[in-house]
Amino acid sequence: MERLQKVIAQAGIASRRKAEQLIVEGKVKVNGEVVTELGTKVSNSDKIEVEGIPVEREEKVYFLLYKPRGVISSVRDDKGRKTVIDFFPHVDKRIYPIGRLDYDTSGLLLLTNDGEFANLLMHPRYKIEKTYIAKLKGIPPRPALKQLEKGVELEDGMTAPAKVKFLSGDRKKNTAIVEITIHEGRNRQVRRMFEKIGYPVLKLRRERFAFLTLQGLNAGEFRELSPHEVKQLRELALRGE
Missing domain, CATH: 3.30.70.1560 (Alpha-L RNA-binding motif)
Known part of the structure; x- marks a missing residue:
């Protein structure tokens, strides 16, 4: 069982704080019933809707990419340029970059489908x-x-x-x-x-x-983060609160 606002944040719909606001405003339903209690916990079998839109709960994935120069740190590009998502044709989940690197900048970039994790690492107060x-x-x-x-x-x-x-x-x-x-x-x-x-x-x-490096990777290559690395990143960010 997990807190409702955490599940909404992990789905990438909103930050946890925004998710809490949506719940209080009566814009969230669990199994067809409006829920306004912030302490509500839900299971994997519960059906959640935010403003009428079903929340899709994917398995969370975490990747470390060695981004080459000349690639856009975005899910898509309206000019047809290569994006970081093009390096993951086999991934059937809706991943996106955590933050960005400029078109002409290469190096370490993280990608995930975990919205709460992404928000945690990008927020300046956590000082990663x-x-x-x-x-x-x-x-x-x-x-x-x-x-x-x-x-x-x-x-x-x-x-x-x-x-x-x-x-x-x-x-x-x-x-x-x-x-x-x-x-x-x-x-x-x-x-x-x-x-x-x-x-x-x-x-x-x-x-x-943070503690992650490009060791073992060439430009354009990637690897999955281990569960331990994901846990370490969470703990490192939360220590900066």
């Missing part, structure tokens, strides 16, 4: 760390990287402090490789942060999401 390797135009001095560690002002506000590590520089090519770890997920955030300090990103790859 994401680590990127950036190839930069120019070789930033230490004071410039220090700005990123303190936070920089972007058009959508100040960034949270980042962890930054200079890995290498090539004076002949005038490029540098820098590792940066953030826990926010704003649009094109890493690229904008480096642009702000005057060192544009030439190439970007997400190397790590």
Whole structure:
């Protein structure tokens, strides 16, 4: 037996908080009866409707994809470009990416059909760390990287402090490789942060999401997360509350 709002959230219909609101507003039925009690628990055999639409309860799946460059982090693309879903033709469930990576950014991306899990990992308050390797135009001095560690002002506000590590520089090519770890997920955030300090990103790859890495995978390959990894991610997010 699971709480009704949790089942609705896991189906990807709404966040748990929104699901609770829908229940209180009388927009949820269980076995044809309107339910407004938040403590209500349901079993797999119960039929649930939200605003007249049946809730489909799929087996939950969790994938880790090494997204190549030139692929859209979306379920579909109106311009006909390749999306991350195209790497999963054998999966008959309605999976979608957790967050996104830019078209020109490669690296670690999680996909699932578990809406509550996705909301948990994407919410900024849970502070899940994401680590990127950036190839930069120019070789930033230490004071410039220090700005990123303190936070920089972007058009959508100040960034949270980042962890930054200079890995290498090539004076002949005038490029540098820098590792940066953030826990926010704003649009094109890493690229904008480096642009702000005057060192544009030439190439970007997400190397790590929490404790997960790309180990053993080539671009375009994926693997399923183990039940233990899924449990660890949940616990890690909830510790950040």
